[in-house]
Amino acid sequence: MNKTMIAILAAIFVGFAGLVTWSVLNNQGHDFASFDSARFIAPDPANGNIGDHIRGNPDAPVIIVEWGDFSCSHCAQSNPMFKRIADSYGDKVGWIYRHFPLTGYQNSLSAATAVEAAGFQGYFWEMADAMFANQALWYNASETTRTDIYAQIFTRAVPEGDVDQLRADMANRDISTKINFDKNLGKLKDIKGTPSLFYDGHLIDGGVWSDEAKFRQFINERLTAAGVDPGAIPQED
Numbered sequence: 001m002n003k004t005m006i007a008i009l010a011a012i013f014v015g016f017a018g019l020v021t022w023s024v025l026n027n028q029g030h031d032f033a034s035f036d037s038a039r040f041i042a043p044d045p046a047n048g049n050i051g052d053h054i055r056g057n058p059d060a061p062v063i064i065v066e067w068g069d070f071s072c073s074h075c076a077q078s079n080p081m082f083k084r085i086a087d088s089y090g091d092k093v094g095w096i097y098r099h100f101p102l103t104g105y106q107n108s109l110s111a112a113t114a115v116e117a118a119g120f121q122g123y124f125w126e127m128a129d130a131m132f133a134n135q136a137l138w139y140n141a142s143e144t145t146r147t148d149i150y151a152q153i154f155t156r157a158v159p160e161g162d163v164d165q166l167r168a169d170m171a172n173r174d175i176s177t178k179i180n181f182d183k184n185l186g187k188l189k190d191i192k193g194t195p196s197l198f199y200d201g202h203l204i205d206g207g208v209w210s211d212e213a214k215f216r217q218f219i220n221e222r223l224t225a226a227g228v229d230p231g232a233i234p235q236e237d
Contacts, residue, residue, distance in 0.1 A: 030181075037185045038201040039063060040096060048177030050116065052096045053124045055086040060094035061226035062199070062219055067098045067186045069194045070112055070131050071105035071139060078195055079132040081212055085219070092228055093219060097128065098182035100194050107138060107146055110170075112179050114150035117169035123158045130157035 030046040040058035043051040052058075066082065068075040086095035101108035111131055118127030130153050131138070138149045147170065151163050169175070189198065197204040199222065209215045220230035 030184075032181075032184045032188055035185065037189065038065065038198065040094065046177075047181040048174030050119070050174060050178040052098070053119060053128075054097075055083070055095040055125065056089065057091040057094050060089075060092055061228050062089075062092065062222045063094045063096060064204075064219075065096045065098065065198045067100040067182070067189075067191055067194060067196045067198075069100055069102050069105065069108050070115065070128075070135070071108040072102065072194045073135070074193075075195045076132040076135045078210070079129065081215075082195075083129060085212065085215060089219065089230075092223055092230065098185065099179045100183050100186045100191055100196070101179065102194060105139075107141060109179065110143075110146055111138065111150070113170050113175050114147075114154070114166070116175040116178060117166050117172070118154055118158065118161070120169045120172070121158075121161055121165060123154075123161055126157050127154055130154070 032046075035041055035044075035046070040054055040063065041047065041052045043049040064086075070076075082095065086093060099112045101112055115124060115127045115131055118124055131150075134153050137153065138146055141149050147167065150170075151167060154161055154166050155163050186196070189196070189201075189203070195209075197209045199218075204218065207214070208218050223230040
């Protein structure tokens, strides 16, 4: 066997190995239907050992699941209300955020990656809120500038955070696994756009969640059905 043939075979082997690695990293072969997407999902090899991110109580009687995209303008506009609602109910409600990066947005994946990297330091929600609030700063950023912008947003949102660690963690392959895991779960729910909100596995109508009073009433009814006193409905700011 001559050197040229050996080189060709080696290249084929490397390419095949790379394809296998890509398949593993992108969750191929996992039975996504075996996970209860209506409840909190703990760290697992299928999600890169990165469990669900949740505001509130993972064992709450009412769990709201949001699939979102940091590039989505509707997600950014709704996020302050979602945070306000989740925070106001304390341990009575759990609010899970899962990634569903849409095609057509150049920075959706990198933005989700930056937020997950912040999560390695325990600052997922601080970074998520900051990325939504500063969406205009990075939305059209180039590949050469966007990481610097994410780093600046992180530094402002989390002054005590380690920005160098953030940059390093963005290369962690477990993050890609987590993002793809979330999206594959969303595909099972036939998600068409973001934000998409679910309760007990069922899609919540946009006419409900987009109106804070109606959304709170929706939650209160589910809490009451679960035998939990929802308490007074907080007034909007």
